Amino acid sequence: MTDEVVGERFSYKASGIRLSDFTVVDCEFSGCVARRTEGSFNLFERIDLERASQMNCSVFEAVFRDLSLRGLKRLGDAPLFLWGCVFERVALSGRISAVKINDFASRITESAEENQRRRDAHDLFVRNFYSKSDWALDIAQAEFPGGISFEQVPGDKIRRDPDRQVLVTRSALAVSDWRALDFDRTAIDIALGWFERYSIFDSVVLAARSDRKWSKRDLAVLARLRDAGIANLA
CATH class of the missing domain: 2.160.20.80 (E3 ubiquitin-protein ligase SopA)
Known part of the structure; x- marks a missing residue:
């Protein structure tokens, strides 16, 4: 009951x-x-x-x-x-x-x-x-208007919507020049830095904000990470 x-x-x-x-x-x-x-x-x-x-x-x-x-x-x-x-x-x-x-x-x-x-x-x-x-978290149906960071949760244990939420591995970061990308003041680079420095896990999920002011910018940055071979949308 x-x-x-x-x-x-x-x-x-x-x-x-x-x-x-x-x-x-x-x-x-x-x-x-x-x-x-x-x-x-x-x-x-x-x-x-x-x-x-x-x-x-x-x-x-x-x-x-x-x-x-x-x-x-x-x-x-x-x-x-x-x-x-x-x-x-x-x-x-x-x-x-x-x-x-x-x-x-x-x-x-x-x-x-x-x-x-x-x-x-x-x-x-x-x-x-x-x-x-x-699995740890299922965020596929969630919207985060003000953003959220997941460096304290293993990325491979998070269920996600691949159109709005991507997976980044520590090994992909290590062989990339990710800091040289244009993050367009989205703070996604800050989230990656937190993951690199403070996480004990091998992967992290990055989620685009749903707020109208930032959604398009966040999605564009996630696409850049994908195109650079850093993020996995699948």
């Missing part, structure tokens, strides 16, 4: 979260923060969200599994920050506004050595997690 929540407003700060088996429709999440407890990721599993909105929310080190998100609206200026999270069979569709998928978050209260120890353990967990997953 799946519980359904309609038209509610949530505001919470918690750690060690385990949420599963419910549907959320037309709900607002305001100032919500999910932090990890030592030794365990948060878990959000078998959840269906439709027409959700968020204001100033952050999730640290969580597993999102068997989840669908059909439409996400940003309230305020801040995106939804996802720090060091992993995804398994998560489908995004509709208009998805302002999501930032970030790397592992260091703690200013810890030494460099302790942060490095936690980072190494986190990266090992992430690699093992995705090695056992059939």
